[in-house]
Amino acid sequence: MSLPQPVRGTHDLLPEDYARQAHVISVARNMAARFGYAEMATPIFEFTEVFARTMGETSDVVSKEMYSFESRSGESMTLRPEYTAGICRSFISNGLQQNVPFKVFAAGPMFRYERPQKGRQRQFHQIDVECIGAPEAQADIEVIAIGAAILKSLGVADKCALQINTLGDVESRQAYRNALVEYFSDHKDKLSEDSLNRLDRNPLRILDSKDSGDRILVKKAPEFTDYLNSFSKDFFAEVLEGLSLLGIDHQLNRRLVRGLDYYTHTAFEFVTDALGAQGALIAGGRYDGLIEALGGKPTPGIGWAGGIERLAMLATGLPAPARPFAVIPVGAESEKRALTLVGELRESGLVVEMAFKGNVGKRMKRANKLNARAAILLGEDEMARNVCSLKDLDAGEQSEVSLKDLAETLAAMN
RNA sequence: GCGAACGUAGCUCAGUUGGUUAGAGCGCCUGACUGUGACUCAGGAGGUCGGGGGUUCAAGACCCCUCGUUCGCCCCA
Numbered sequence: 001m002s003l004p005q006p007v008r009g010t011h012d013l014l015p016e017d018y019a020r021q022a023h024v025i026s027v028a029r030n031m032a033a034r035f036g037y038a039e040m041a042t043p044i045f046e047f048t049e050v051f052a053r054t055m056g057e058t059s060d061v062v063s064k065e066m067y068s069f070e071s072r073s074g075e076s077m078t079l080r081p082e083y084t085a086g087i088c089r090s091f092i093s094n095g096l097q098q099n100v101p102f103k104v105f106a107a108g109p110m111f112r113y114e115r116p117q118k119g120r121q122r123q124f125h126q127i128d129v130e131c132i133g134a135p136e137a138q139a140d141i142e143v144i145a146i147g148a149a150i151l152k153s154l155g156v157a158d159k160c161a162l163q164i165n166t167l168g169d170v171e172s173r174q175a176y177r178n179a180l181v182e183y184f185s186d187h188k189d190k191l192s193e194d195s196l197n198r199l200d201r202n203p204l205r206i207l208d209s210k211d212s213g214d215r216i217l218v219k220k221a222p223e224f225t226d227y228l229n230s231f232s233k234d235f236f237a238e239v240l241e242g243l244s245l246l247g248i249d250h251q252l253n254r255r256l257v258r259g260l261d262y263y264t265h266t267a268f269e270f271v272t273d274a275l276g277a278q279g280a281l282i283a284g285g286r287y288d289g290l291i292e293a294l295g296g297k298p299t300p301g302i303g304w305a306g307g308i309e310r311l312a313m314l315a316t317g318l319p320a321p322a323r324p325f326a327v328i329p330v331g332a333e334s335e336k337r338a339l340t341l342v343g344e345l346r347e348s349g350l351v352v353e354m355a356f357k358g359n360v361g362k363r364m365k366r367a368n369k370l371n372a373r374a375a376i377l378l379g380e381d382e383m384a385r386n387v388c389s390l391k392d393l394d395a396g397e398q399s400e401v402s403l404k405d406l407a408e409t410l411a412a413m414n
Numbered sequence: 415g416c417g418a419a420c421g422u423a424g425c426u427c428a429g430u431u432g433g434u435u436a437g438a439g440c441g442c443c444u445g446a447c448u449g450u451g452a453c454u455c456a457g458g459a460g461g462u463c464g465g466g467g468g469u470u471c472a473a474g475a476c477c478c479c480u481c482g483u484u485c486g487c488c489c490c491a
Contacts, residue, residue: 005464008482060489064415082491110491115415118484119491126491194488210487269491276484280491307491330449364451372451379449393451 009114009122020312021125023319024154025107028127028306031150032105035142037129040104042086048076054085054262054290059202065112079111083128084287084303085294091132092296100133100299107308119278119310127311129284130303132291137235140266140286141242143302147270147282148248150306155316160272160281162249164240165256166265167204168224168232170289173264176227177203187217204257224254232265239266262290266302275310282306324351325410326367330360330379338378341388341403348407350414368393373413376406 006012013021029039048068055062067079080086083106096102106128113122129146131139144162151157167173180203184191191199192211199206207218228236243250250268258267267285275281284304291299325345329338338354345352353370355363360377367375377389388406391398392413401409 003464005482065489112490114489116483117486120489124491197488205489277486278491283491305491310491326451328450359447360449361447361451364449366451368451375451377449381449389449391450396451398450 007122009116011121011123017312019321020315020318021308024308024311024315025127027153027315028107028150029105031153032129032146034149035103035146037103037105037131037146040087040090040106041108042080042083042090042106044109045077045079046086046089048078050085050089050294051078051081053293054088055082056262061112065114067111067113081110081112083108083110083126083305084130084290084301087128087130087303088132088287088291088294088296088301091299092291092294097133097297097299101139102130102132104130104132106130117276117278119275119307119313121309125308126305127308128303128305130301132301132303133299134302135288135300137238137242139300139302140239141246143284143304144239144243144266144268145246145248147284147304147306148246151270151282151311154311154314156272156281156311156314159274159314160270161251162243162268162270163253163256164243164250164266164268165253166224166228166232166236166239167257167263167267167285168228169235169264172228172232176222176224179222179227180204180206183221184217190217202257207255208257218255235265258285262287262293264288268304270306272310272314274314278307278310280307281310281314322351323371323373323414324353325374325376326363326370326372327352327354327376327378328360328363328367329354329356330377333380334378334383337383341376341378341406345407345410348411350407350410374410376410 032039048066051066052062061081066081069077071077087104087106091102107126109123109125111123114120116122127150129143131143144164148157148162151160168176181199184195184199184203184206188196188199190213191206192209192214195206195209195211195214198209206214207221209215209218240250256267256269263285265286265288269279269283270281271279272281273279282304284302286300286302288298288300290301291297327338327342327345329335335356338356342352342354353372355366355370355375357363357366364375372393374393375391377391382388382400386404387400387402389398390401390406390409
């Protein structure tokens, strides 16, 4: 059975799966719009620099997970691994500094060369919300509120929890980072191999280590709170207060850090335990240093990304697909009239299919399989009298309806 | 990238310590029923047992490699 297979880590979205994902996007899009976030899109690939410069050369994504290739002109291109960098690049490219706050929603495929697992694929899809050019805590609150509202609307709010932390401003973060490096450097012999790596690349990550030895060290490690300057503390307090005012439950998680270099202040994740190791449904934070890193004027920003596959797996309350009406011509004579009838009914906005294969029994079976609301039988008898036989497939009752009134009658059945 | 488990029909799965022609349920097709679906009954199609190599008189089963999936780590949505 060596049929052609999709590339590892990629998946076909058959209609049923597609409908689930489309629902997630649709709910998110509508909710974002309520908050004043308009939808946009950026190209699926960018110059490699866009991601390398914003995410940090040492991040896992940049160092080992990017799908990069050389274009025919010899420039290095990369399939986007996330949306934020592309949107920020777009913000700069289009000179949108005058339009702040620039509030946008986006959705689309992302690509990361990772080991696939449940809820983790090489091509996956994200919804994304960004608010660029607003330094106020109000923006953090708004952005998080959108996420909470979407999760609620998708019916997954009770399966996940909001964890939140602050990384402080650049000054605070740098001070804390130095303190951590100093502390852990004194205990290098007790650190796990992974954490030795983290010590160079992202020491904050050690705080989140699952290694039991590391955890003992972490308990005595310097506390971030002691290194936050008053501005950072006040900012975070304002964010938390806003969330409380909105009734958005949240848990302070001092070990919540971000792998990407450009994050400052607020970092948050809506996490679930329903998806194994892939707990993050929506994650984001403030990235006040990003636009500048890309070569734009210093501009603050905050946003998040949500995994569509992960959300689709947990979402409930999908809208049922519209049920069709099945037109069944009985006998060769009525096929032409059935064809035009189907056209007329569709013209009036109804969902209509024609069952034209096999004997009438087969056609009825077909109608049943299509989950049709009713079957419309059209034979010579009926045609002669300008009527059709309408069979309600739920009730099993059949009656005659004049062709003139059919569209209206069917519309009333929906 | 590291560690482990799994891969039998379209789907969900049986298949004994290696032993003739690999099974079931669901689904699909045909008919009973050439103008009536669901329920029922009868029949049928569909498998190089993920792929390749090896051991053996004999491999779906044992060994090696490979591809894929799943779980954990790393990291992340």
